[in-house]
Amino acid sequence: MGRILILVVTSVLILAGCVKQVEPKKDVKLEEAKLTASKAAGEFMKELKTILVAEMKKGGPESALNVCSDTAQEFAKTYSTMKGMELRRVSFMNRNEANVPDDAELMWLKECENMMKADNFNKDTVFFRVERSAKSNTLHLAKPILLVEECVVCHGTNEQIPGNIKKLIAEKYPNDKAVNFSPGDLRGLVSVKMKF
């Protein structure tokens, strides 16, 4: 009886061992890079929002708009250099032409919209791809940005955006497409490229 039991136990262990070997190996470096990129994307958005909210409190949307239009790009550059990655915000309905999505980001935006329609989207959804070359690997990762109530003053409907803000937007961004959003809408993506 004891022998049979030992035999069974060893067979199970061997089997388990075999199964384990067949499993694809996890790319530990990629998993680590995904965590780092995802964290940086979240922090970048949080800090940008802190700047925006502080400015709105201090001088209202007009002052926030003046600050944000230059600060957003500047902050993205500074933050990217600090982190050794390339961070940006992109949208298919962009205000600044520097924020046009690339092919992968466009595909993710569409995918994200489909996921939202099908109700299988959550706040932890991330998209990624890897570019491998002989020299290095680059991770390109993106997280959705959803619109919230405090954004409509600058991204909402014609009625929601005050006249002085509309004027400033029109002066600074004559090709602005970033309006008519409602809370909960997909506003864009925060995109990170990093070598690993």
Ligand code: HEC
């Ligand atoms: C005070 C006005 C103002 C408010 C409030 C505001 N934005 Fe913006 N938003 C702007 C301006 C100006 C730009 C263009 C920035 C640039 O030059 O990169 C912009 C750009 C963006 C972009 C980059 C894509 C694009 O359209 O160029 C995203 C994404 C974005 N805003 C999301 C949000 C979200 C989410 C909120 C609410 C938490 C918000 N914004 C609130 C003024 C505002």
